[in-house]
Amino acid sequence: AQKITQTQPGMFVQEKEAVTLDCTYDTSDQSYGLFWYKQPSSGEMIFLIYQGSYDEQNATEGRYSLNFQKARKSANLVISASQLGDSAMYFCAMRENFGNEKLTFGTGTRLTIIP
Amino acid sequence: DAGVTQSPTHLIKTRGQQVTLRCSPKSGHDTVSWYQQALGQGPQFIFQYYEEEERQRGNFPDRFSGHQFPNYSSELNVNALLLGDSALYLCASSLARQGVSYGYTFGSGTRLTVV
Numbered sequence: 153a154q155k156i157t158q159t160q161p162g163m164f165v166q167e168k169e170a171v172t173l174d175c176t177y178d179t180s181d182q183s184y185g186l187f188w189y190k191q192p193s194s195g196e197m198i199f200l201i202y203q204g205s206y207d208e209q210n211a212t213e214g215r216y217s218l219n220f221q222k223a224r225k226s227a228n229l230v231i232s233a234s235q236l237g238d239s240a241m242y243f244c245a246m247r248e249n250f251g252n253e254k255l256t257f258g259t260g261t262r263l264t265i266i267p
Numbered sequence: 268d269a270g271v272t273q274s275p276t277h278l279i280k281t282r283g284q285q286v287t288l289r290c291s292p293k294s295g296h297d298t299v300s301w302y303q304q305a306l307g308q309g310p311q312f313i314f315q316y317y318e319e320e321e322r323q324r325g326n327f328p329d330r331f332s333g334h335q336f337p338n339y340s341s342e343l344n345v346n347a348l349l350l351g352d353s354a355l356y357l358c359a360s361s362l363a364r365q366g367v368s369y370g371y372t373f374g375s376g377t378r379l380t381v382v
Contacts, residue, residue, distance in 0.1 A: 194375055195376040195378070197310070197359070198373075199373075253300065254312040254323060254325060255302075257309030257311075259307075260309055
């Protein structure tokens with residue numbers, strides 16, 4: 153069974169500092185995808201970054217990068233130069249690629265950026 | 268380019284009633300998934316519709332049913348509402364290629380309160 157663990161319920165970070173949000177996962181499949189979403193108070197889940205299990209390079213999207221350590225089954229999100237607008241809930245999610253359309257989410261981390 | 272549109276944004280229902288939530292997918296998308304997000308939790312997969320059929324279902328009772336129309340829009344119906352059905356219901360659209368969905372885009376959700 154799939155499982156996503158996010159061990160940081162809340163984090164406070166000074167503006168302009170980098171922040172790492174932790175995510176570990178559990179799956180017996182060799183092929184899977186890992187996602188990070190941002191959920192502001194409006195409720196919409198905003199896609200940030202994706203990493204496929206066979207991707208050799210860590211994914212990057214602007215200020216977001218994913219520190220993928222396959223052997224440790226971790227997929228941490230790194231946000232560089234944090235901004236006040238980064239304050240939100242952040243969710244890590246996983247999907248098995250073949251025949252499984254379900255995204256399994258963690259419980260999230262609430263990130264608060266301090267001016 | 269319109270994203271995913273959900274209606275209504277908020278809804279209050281009485282226990283035992285029935286409710287219908289609606290979702291219009293992002294332009295170009297043909298697949299719709301529904302998620303339930305209880306307060307303080309990550310979203311939980313309810314089901315996915317593709318080509319007007321339920322393609323995959325999560326661990327939800329038969330009180331939860333859905334429909335997809337020829338224009339790819341979708342409805343989520345919940346019968347015999349329970350207090351525990353109070354949650355944010357998120358719709359995600361995607362594009363299916365060779366049986367796999369890509370480009371998940373979420374709406375802002377419908378917040379359902381059962382009293």
